[in-house]
Every structure is written in C-alpha cells, then in structure tokens.
Amino acid sequence: MSLDQVLDRIDAGLPDALDRLMELLRIQSISTDPAFADHCVTAADWLVNDLKTIGFQADRRDTPGHPMVVGHGGDSDRHLLFYGHYDVQPVDPLDKWDHDPFAPFVEDTPNGKIIRARGASDDKGQLMTFVEACRAWKEVHGSLPAKLTIFFEGEEESGSPSLVPFMEQNRDELTADIALICDTSMVSPGVPSIASQLRGMLKDEFTLIGPKLDLHSGHYGGPGLNPLREMSRIVASFYDDETGKVTVEGFYEGVHDTPQDQLDAWEDSGFDQKAYLDNAGYTISHGEKDRSCLEQQWARPTLEVNGIWGGYNGVGSKTVIPSEVHCKITCRLVGDMDPDKLRDRVRAHVEAQLKPDMKVVWDNDLEGSPASVMDITRPEFGAAQKGLSDEWNREAVFAGMGGSIPIAGYFKSILGMESMLVGFANDDDKIHSPNEKYDLESFHKGIRSWARILAELA
Amino acid sequence: MSLDQVLDRIDAGLPDALDRLMELLRIQSISTDPAFADHCVTAADWLVNDLKTIGFQADRRDTPGHPMVVGHGGDSDRHLLFYGHYDVQPVDPLDKWDHDPFAPFVEDTPNGKIIRARGASDDKGQLMTFVEACRAWKEVHGSLPAKLTIFFEGEEESGSPSLVPFMEQNRDELTADIALICDTSMVSPGVPSIASQLRGMLKDEFTLIGPKLDLHSGHYGGPGLNPLREMSRIVASFYDDETGKVTVEGFYEGVHDTPQDQLDAWEDSGFDQKAYLDNAGYTISHGEKDRSCLEQQWARPTLEVNGIWGGYNGVGSKTVIPSEVHCKITCRLVGDMDPDKLRDRVRAHVEAQLKPDMKVVWDNDLEGSPASVMDITRPEFGAAQKGLSDEWNREAVFAGMGGSIPIAGYFKSILGMESMLVGFANDDDKIHSPNEKYDLESFHKGIRSWARILAELA
Structure with missing residues (x-):
C-alpha cells in the first residue's frame, strides 16, 4: 500500500521535519513591525527554497508590503491550492515569555511533547504539516499527489493589505478547484475538525x-x-x-436556524462546555437564553x-x-x-x-x-473526513468556527473558489500570547492527516 | 464719614495694591507638584510679611504638606475669620497660554482691564481683596475694623491633606464668630453674590x-x-x-424643595441661562425635566x-x-x-x-x-448684602453654588463655625485653565466691597 509507505516515511522523517520547522521558527518574521521586514523576506526565501527541494516551481513575489510565496507542482485533473501564512504576531510583552520566542525547542510535558516558539502553532507549524506531507509523498511516489498550488502570505497578522490586490492581479494563477487552509484548531484535543462555517x-x-x-x-x-x-x-x-x-x-x-441534526452533531463533537466556561471564569453560559454555547459561538x-x-x-x-x-x-x-x-x-x-x-x-x-458556509457535500470534504477519521481513530467533525477568517471570503468573492479549513491547533496553544506552543502530536499527526487526505483525493 | 475715607484711600492706593498682587502672582506656588514646594513656602512667607505690615501678628505654620499662614489682629467683640488659599493650579498645557503664567500683567480688553496670570482669580486676587481692605482701614483708622483671624492654606488645589488635622490641632485659635471666604464667583458680571448654599x-x-x-x-x-x-x-x-x-x-x-420665592429670586438674579447654555454648546437644558437650569445647578x-x-x-x-x-x-x-x-x-x-x-x-x-446651607438670617449676611449692594449699585443676591467647597463644611463640622462666601470672580476667568484672568474691576470693587462689609459689621 503506497499510503502506508508514505506514512512510514513521515514517521521515519519526523526528526528532519522538526529540524526544518525549527529553522523556520528561528526567523523573526513579525509582520506588524517594519523593523522586522527583512526577516519576513528571509522567511519567504526560506519557504521558496524549501518548496524547490520538493520539486515545486516556487517564487518570492514582492508586494508593497511583505512578499507572497507562490509555488506550483504536480500534474493532475485535480487542482488544489494550499494557503498558510509565514508571518507571526509580535512577541510583547517579552517579559512574560519563559524563553526566547525565536529559539524554538521541544519540551516534555505531562500532556506530551510540545514545540515552543512564536509561530509554532500560528501558522508556521500548521503550514509545514502540508509541506511535509507533500515531501514524503514525493519521496515515495516520485511525484506530487495532485496539481498543487502553494500560496503563503506574510501579512496575515497585520491586516493583509496586499492580499486582495495580489489575488486580483494573479486571478488565473491562484484559482484552483478548492483552497485548503491550515490555520484553525480542533474542537477539542484529539478531535479532528473540518470547518463547516465561519462567522x-x-x-x-x-x-x-x-x-x-x-x-x-x-x-x-x-x-x-x-x-x-x-x-x-x-x-x-x-x-x-x-x-x-x-x-x-x-x-x-x-x-438561518441551524438544523437540529447539525446542532445534535455539534453537541456530540467533543466540545467541552464546562472547560470552555471554566477557562474564562464563567459558571454559566450568557448571551442568548435559548441557545447553547456552541450554537452561539458558531452559528449566531x-x-x-x-x-x-x-x-x-x-x-x-x-x-x-x-x-x-x-x-x-x-x-x-x-x-x-x-x-x-x-x-x-x-x-x-x-x-x-x-x-x-x-x-x-x-x-x-x-x-x-460576510460569513462563509462551506459546501460540505463536495468530495474534498468527504475525503478529508475519511482521512482525518482514519488518522485520529475518531470520527472527524464538521465544526463551526466562532472567529472570522477573511481569506476564505476572499477566495470565494475574488476567485470564486470554495475553501476547506482543516487545522490541528489546540485551544491552549497560546497563539498571539507569550509562550506559544504547538503539540508535537499536532505536527506529526497533522502531516499524516494531510497525506491521508491527499491519498483520498489523488 | 470714615468709610468714605477708607474708600478714597482704596482708590488712591490701587496702583500699589496691584503691585503687591503682582508680586504674589509671580510666585509659582503650584501645590500638586513637589518640584514647586519651595515656591509655596515663598508665597506663605510673602503673605506673613505682608500681613505684618498691616499690624497682624502673623506666622508661617509648617505642616507635613505646604505651610498654613495664620494671622491675628484687631480687637473687638466681633471676631471674624477670613480664609483664602495661596496655592494655584498647575499650568499645563503650557503651550495653550498666550504668555508666561507667572509673569502677570494688566491687559486692556473691550470689557475693561484684566489681570492675567495663573492664580489671578483663583485665589490670590480674591484673597488680596480682603487684605487690601484691611490695609486701607488700618491706614485711615489706625486699627483694624474687628478682631480678625486670617487663615491661608497652600493645599486647596491638591486636596487639602493637612487642613483637617491642622484645624483639629488649632481649634480654639481658628474659631471665630463666622468665617468669611473669598473663593467664589458672581452669578453674572456686575451682580454681587453671597452664597446661600453649597452642594x-x-x-x-x-x-x-x-x-x-x-x-x-x-x-x-x-x-x-x-x-x-x-x-x-x-x-x-x-x-x-x-x-x-x-x-x-x-x-x-x-x-428639600426650594421655596417658590427663593426660586423666583434666583431667576431674577441676573443669571443668563442662554449664555450659560451657549457657553457649553447646548441649545436646551437637560437633566430633570421640571426644574430650571439654576435650580438644578444650585439646589438639586x-x-x-x-x-x-x-x-x-x-x-x-x-x-x-x-x-x-x-x-x-x-x-x-x-x-x-x-x-x-x-x-x-x-x-x-x-x-x-x-x-x-x-x-x-x-x-x-x-x-x-455634605451640602452646606448658610444661615442668611445672621447679621453678617445682612451687612454683606448692604455693603455689596451699595458698592455695585445693584441688589446683592443670595445665590446657590453648583460646586462643592469643602472648607465651609469643615469649618462647620470641626469648628462649629458658619461660613459666608462672597467672591468677585466671573465665569469667564478661566480658573484651572490656560490664560486665567481676574477683572481689575473685581479686584478694585472687591476691595471696596470688603471695606463696606467691614464697616457694616464694625
């Protein structure tokens, strides 16, 4: 079975994959502060070079702000675009960090190994899950699993000023069957999640x-x-x-009212309402009286x-x-x-x-x-659900998302392209905060998840 | 008539009185900023020396904060205390001043001559009206018009932290028949005003x-x-x-509801509701629907x-x-x-x-x-009303005050002493703001007013 070979390859190559992620995490690609503009260029160049090693034709594409990275590879009737962002949040307050935000390391914790660094979860660790899946696939098969376009942005944490013009100027190049986005979290630890709607x-x-x-x-x-x-x-x-x-x-x-079966599925998705409320210091759900926390957060x-x-x-x-x-x-x-x-x-x-x-x-x-509602009847969603469920030994859930991820809206409004968001972050990753981390399990099983999804789609 | 002699003396001595005020205004006695503590001492010493020239036995009385000035003079059955404060507000924003706040000068304006300086109105110019009245009286009569205690504070603009302890420690020395306070304004220009109540x-x-x-x-x-x-x-x-x-x-x-005749008298006091609203950019009176601006400001x-x-x-x-x-x-x-x-x-x-x-x-x-309601049936209030009405050729009014002047409450609660507040400031004096001024008329007729009031009381 060729998928098994790919998965074995991922397991065997994990130390090297981790080394590559560490290299990327060392680059101080803070996009809001002009003092770090050179570091953003460095991160873009690093990604271009890395994509080239997997056989992508990749370029740094300069903008009035920080550069984009665009790569093309593979050949198939199925054309997938993968989006991520290499820029990271500022690190202040620096004195709240227990270590240098740009000196990544792996830490043993009671909940398993974690990768500590600014950007480990948001979004360098997540975007590299896809890149590493492609690499393992290429090494086993000698080719990529589909026609792939890689699109990395360097301004996501600073309002994406160059994004819409760039998409408008490169409409044909960036339009694929669907956009895959890895910048979201799981409903709860170990519960693989596919976004079905974004506010x-x-x-x-x-x-x-x-x-x-x-x-x-x-x-x-x-x-x-x-x-x-x-x-x-x-x-x-x-x-x-x-x-x-x-x-x-x-x-x-x-x-629109959320159908009862959808509500039932959400309530069965592993979301821990008590932990959610506890985390904020609440004892009860506030807001709309007749709606659950999950419905309010995702669909109201x-x-x-x-x-x-x-x-x-x-x-x-x-x-x-x-x-x-x-x-x-x-x-x-x-x-x-x-x-x-x-x-x-x-x-x-x-x-x-x-x-x-x-x-x-x-x-x-x-x-x-506007809000985005995903068309989960598309085959990519079925493929993702199967791949994720196989990897995590747990039925993947279609989850709402309380946050707003404008990129999905832009793909739709500018390129007419649907998005599928699959991410492996956890709510305790401290993205945007000191001591950001990404679970090593998220990284490892994230790579394996993409390999499985790509196998389903190939 | 000896009062006429005193008034003539005041008129003839006005240039010298103005020079003395200018000297006091040059002292940068800002009480909130510790950097100006020495200037507060200088101001206290200046006042002690000036009171001595009129025959007061006067001392600077140090406190944990800025010093008090206490002076005693005269001999009579009637014992009056006069209160004022020599400290001034900070001057920032300094760039909003058209001149050096501590380089006082007299300016000709379409509305008459004005004295420009920080503290000109609040409260150095006002407190000197009483001192100059005493000086003229002494020069004409060879003695002061009553048993007088002068009490000047240097912390009024910074919360008066030393005031209550000082009053408690010097209870007997500071207790008189009544306290005269010159730190308030007139209801409208040219309308002499006696506070009948303070919020x-x-x-x-x-x-x-x-x-x-x-x-x-x-x-x-x-x-x-x-x-x-x-x-x-x-x-x-x-x-x-x-x-x-x-x-x-x-x-x-x-x-308590304000009696209708009191309300009628207030409405007849020269208060210009339109100007009051205009000054704030309001077209109507807000707040309680069934109460006039004046009633709301003074009695609600x-x-x-x-x-x-x-x-x-x-x-x-x-x-x-x-x-x-x-x-x-x-x-x-x-x-x-x-x-x-x-x-x-x-x-x-x-x-x-x-x-x-x-x-x-x-x-x-x-x-x-708490609020203070003055006992305007006391003879001092009648004397003040007559003296002020004579000086300003206009019936003096008993006015409420929207502001809160804690000193009157302390005189009552600590010393059991009533207060009578008579002031000559105008609403456009810009106290606490850049370009503070005091009308020369307020200063001149203020001195004459006190001479008349003291004559009535003597």
Whole structure:
C-alpha cells in the first residue's frame, strides 16, 4: 500500500521535519513591525527554497508590503491550492515569555511533547504539516499527489493589505478547484475538525459628542447633557436583557436556524462546555437564553463592544463632564447577513437614540466581511473526513468556527473558489500570547492527516 | 464719614495694591507638584510679611504638606475669620497660554482691564481683596475694623491633606464668630453674590469584572458576559430618562424643595441661562425635566459619571472582550443628604444589578462631604448684602453654588463655625485653565466691597 509507505516515511522523517520547522521558527518574521521586514523576506526565501527541494516551481513575489510565496507542482485533473501564512504576531510583552520566542525547542510535558516558539502553532507549524506531507509523498511516489498550488502570505497578522490586490492581479494563477487552509484548531484535543462555517465580521467605531468642551460637573452637573451617560444608554439599548438578543432593527436578517441534526452533531463533537466556561471564569453560559454555547459561538451573530473610553481615568477624582466619549464595536456575522446593510442598521440604531445637543461621528475606515458556509457535500470534504477519521481513530467533525477568517471570503468573492479549513491547533496553544506552543502530536499527526487526505483525493 | 475715607484711600492706593498682587502672582506656588514646594513656602512667607505690615501678628505654620499662614489682629467683640488659599493650579498645557503664567500683567480688553496670570482669580486676587481692605482701614483708622483671624492654606488645589488635622490641632485659635471666604464667583458680571448654599460631594469609583482574563470575541462573543456591556447597562440604570431623575433608591432622601420665592429670586438674579447654555454648546437644558437650569445647578442633587474606560482604545480594531471596566462617579449633594448613606445606596444599586459571574470592586479612598446651607438670617449676611449692594449699585443676591467647597463644611463640622462666601470672580476667568484672568474691576470693587462689609459689621 503506497499510503502506508508514505506514512512510514513521515514517521521515519519526523526528526528532519522538526529540524526544518525549527529553522523556520528561528526567523523573526513579525509582520506588524517594519523593523522586522527583512526577516519576513528571509522567511519567504526560506519557504521558496524549501518548496524547490520538493520539486515545486516556487517564487518570492514582492508586494508593497511583505512578499507572497507562490509555488506550483504536480500534474493532475485535480487542482488544489494550499494557503498558510509565514508571518507571526509580535512577541510583547517579552517579559512574560519563559524563553526566547525565536529559539524554538521541544519540551516534555505531562500532556506530551510540545514545540515552543512564536509561530509554532500560528501558522508556521500548521503550514509545514502540508509541506511535509507533500515531501514524503514525493519521496515515495516520485511525484506530487495532485496539481498543487502553494500560496503563503506574510501579512496575515497585520491586516493583509496586499492580499486582495495580489489575488486580483494573479486571478488565473491562484484559482484552483478548492483552497485548503491550515490555520484553525480542533474542537477539542484529539478531535479532528473540518470547518463547516465561519462567522463574518463588521467593525465600527463611533464618538459621541455632547458639550463643545469639557465642563465642570459642579457648574453643569444636572442641566448639562453628559455623553458618558448617553453612551451607556445607547450601548445598553443594543440588547434585550431578557432574551439576550440584539435589538438593532433587522439585525437578524439573513440568519438561518441551524438544523437540529447539525446542532445534535455539534453537541456530540467533543466540545467541552464546562472547560470552555471554566477557562474564562464563567459558571454559566450568557448571551442568548435559548441557545447553547456552541450554537452561539458558531452559528449566531453577535454585537460586542470592544472598548469604551471617555472622561478622566487617572488617580483620584476629576469633576469633569467630558465633551466626548468613544466606543469600538465588532459584530460577528452568520448565514447571509450583509455587512454593509448591517453597518447601516447599527448606525441607524445609534442615531435614532441621539438627543438634542448630541452628535455622533463614525470611523469610516473599518471593514466588514460576510460569513462563509462551506459546501460540505463536495468530495474534498468527504475525503478529508475519511482521512482525518482514519488518522485520529475518531470520527472527524464538521465544526463551526466562532472567529472570522477573511481569506476564505476572499477566495470565494475574488476567485470564486470554495475553501476547506482543516487545522490541528489546540485551544491552549497560546497563539498571539507569550509562550506559544504547538503539540508535537499536532505536527506529526497533522502531516499524516494531510497525506491521508491527499491519498483520498489523488 | 470714615468709610468714605477708607474708600478714597482704596482708590488712591490701587496702583500699589496691584503691585503687591503682582508680586504674589509671580510666585509659582503650584501645590500638586513637589518640584514647586519651595515656591509655596515663598508665597506663605510673602503673605506673613505682608500681613505684618498691616499690624497682624502673623506666622508661617509648617505642616507635613505646604505651610498654613495664620494671622491675628484687631480687637473687638466681633471676631471674624477670613480664609483664602495661596496655592494655584498647575499650568499645563503650557503651550495653550498666550504668555508666561507667572509673569502677570494688566491687559486692556473691550470689557475693561484684566489681570492675567495663573492664580489671578483663583485665589490670590480674591484673597488680596480682603487684605487690601484691611490695609486701607488700618491706614485711615489706625486699627483694624474687628478682631480678625486670617487663615491661608497652600493645599486647596491638591486636596487639602493637612487642613483637617491642622484645624483639629488649632481649634480654639481658628474659631471665630463666622468665617468669611473669598473663593467664589458672581452669578453674572456686575451682580454681587453671597452664597446661600453649597452642594456637597460624594466621590466613588468602581471596577466591574467579568471573565478572569481578556477574551477573544470570536471565541467567546455570544456566550461570554462582556463587562463593557454590563457597565453600560448599570450606568444607564442610574437614570430615569423620562423624568431625568436618578433612580437609586433613596437618592432624594434629605433633599428639600426650594421655596417658590427663593426660586423666583434666583431667576431674577441676573443669571443668563442662554449664555450659560451657549457657553457649553447646548441649545436646551437637560437633566430633570421640571426644574430650571439654576435650580438644578444650585439646589438639586446629581449623580454624574466622570470617566469610563475599558477594553481597547488604540487605532483600528481589537476583537477583545475585556476582563474589567472602570467607572468614576461624583454625586453633588444638597439639603440634608448624608454622604455615607448615599454611598451605601449607590453601591447597593450597582450590586443589585450584578449578574452571575460579575464582581464589583470599589475604591475605598474617596471621600464625601455634605451640602452646606448658610444661615442668611445672621447679621453678617445682612451687612454683606448692604455693603455689596451699595458698592455695585445693584441688589446683592443670595445665590446657590453648583460646586462643592469643602472648607465651609469643615469649618462647620470641626469648628462649629458658619461660613459666608462672597467672591468677585466671573465665569469667564478661566480658573484651572490656560490664560486665567481676574477683572481689575473685581479686584478694585472687591476691595471696596470688603471695606463696606467691614464697616457694616464694625
């Protein structure tokens, strides 16, 4: 059996694969900080060279920001694109790390071996699972398992400013049958997970202005309209506290009820609600009264306030009625919710609450993206489910995702291409935080998983 | 008529009085910044020396903070204490000043001559009106008009930490028939004003805590309780938006209705409601629906939010559900409202709103003081009303004060002494702001006013 040969090859080659990942992890490819721009180029070059060793025709493709890496290889009727990102989050606060974030090492823990480094899980370790699967396949078969396009980005952690123009300029080159993305986590440890839907995102920010200058609360307290009080009233008015629903008119337009069998499957997916709540210090599920944690997280829209600030915040007291107060919000979108329409609705809600002598100013620089629902009837999803279930000895689950992964939306809207997201991260990987790690099991079984999926698809 | 001689003496001596004030204004007696501690001592010494030239037995009295100045002079059955403060507010932002804050000068303006300097109005110019009146009286009569105790503080702008201990340690020395205080403004330009009541103050601050760490809104948005949303709900719950009243149970206990004739007199006091609203950029009076601006400002309690902060406030967006959110509040108290009881009530209101998984932490370092209502039937008030009306050719008014002047409360609670507040500042004096000024008319007629009041009392 040739798959067995590939899997054996992966097992035997794991130390070398780990060495290669360590090399990549040593490169300080922080994309938000211009001081690390050269390191991003180094990481792109490293990937180009590595892809070439597996027979890919690969290039660094420069952009106004950090470079893309594009590689092509294999020949088949089936054309797969694989996406990952080589850039990593900043490392501050550095003093919270127990070690140098860019000096990777393997650590023995009671839960098994882990790879410690910035980017180990997000996303260098994950993207290398696919690359290493291709390498083992090539070594056993002498060729790649399908027509493959590799697409690595270096700006995922800094808003992907070059992504959409690059995709628009290289539409034909980047369009495949489907995009495979390895940048997500498993529902719970050991439960292989395929994303069936991703929430969209709407960002907005507003400033409420009351008096034309900061006032003294002894002089104007009472007759003076206080924007802190008005901001509180407006934010509170977003919610129906009885039901936990958002009150913005039309907010739920485009939201579809999740079928009961899907809900049942989710509840059976290994998600540990108690651990989820414990991790945050909650004893109960909040939010919508009649929905489970999982349904709320994966299949329901939200309007969350991410910041409010105004007035005095120093030591002691200042008797001020501030002129203005600020608020940042993000909505998570599901189903067919339209971000542009929703933005108008949220703004109309706020504006309808304004009293005389109040003004609102909106930040018009914040974007929105719709939700993605995957077509899990496609053969790639069946192949992934079989490959993952075989590898992990556990039925792979189709899981929702609470987060928003804009790349899947762009593949759809710009290239007309569906995405399939399979990832091996765990919730305790501390991505974006100090002491990031990736389980060695995730890396090893991740490589094996891709080999199995590719075998199913080949 | 000896009063006329005193008034003539004041007019003739105005240039010299102004020179003395300029000297005092040159001293950078900022009390909040330890770097200026020596300047505070210099100001205290300057005042001690100046009081000595008028025949006061005066001393600098050191404290753990900035020194007090105490002077005694005159001999009569009537014993008056005069209070003022020689310390001034910090000058930042310095770039908003059109000149050096400590290089005082007289400027001609379309509204008359003004004295420009930090402290010109608050409170050096005001306290010197009384000192100069005493000087002129002494020069004409050879003696002071009553038994006088002068009490100057150097920490009024920094919370008066030494005041209460000093008063307690010098109880007998500081207790007079009544305290005269010159640290307030006129209801409107040219309208001499005597405070008939001062609002009290309650300060409080609380932190609402939800999850035990900052959460990702993609992962926890929905089922996770967001303290920003809960803070908004709680702050909004303080108010009945229909009536403008505060909903905290028992909030209005101890509040007495203002008699209609008092309300009528206030409305007739020259207060310009339109100018008051214009100055803040308001077109209407907010707050309690059935109360005028003046009644709300002078005779009604308030609960104002002075600061809210929590979550992300940088550029762009951060999908965070913060662990905690902070809120600062101050209440203005009237009538017999008890600050300690009120604090308990406000806290009980907040605590009654808490949902499961929320905690509130209170700042226990913030103080409260009750309102003061002056006994305007005392002879000193009649004397002041007559003296002021004569000087300003306009009936002096008994005015409420929106602000809180704790010293009057301390005189009452520690020394059992009533206070009478007469001040000549105007609302456009920019106290606590760049380009502070004091009208030369306020200074000149202020001195003459005190001479007339002292003549009435002598």
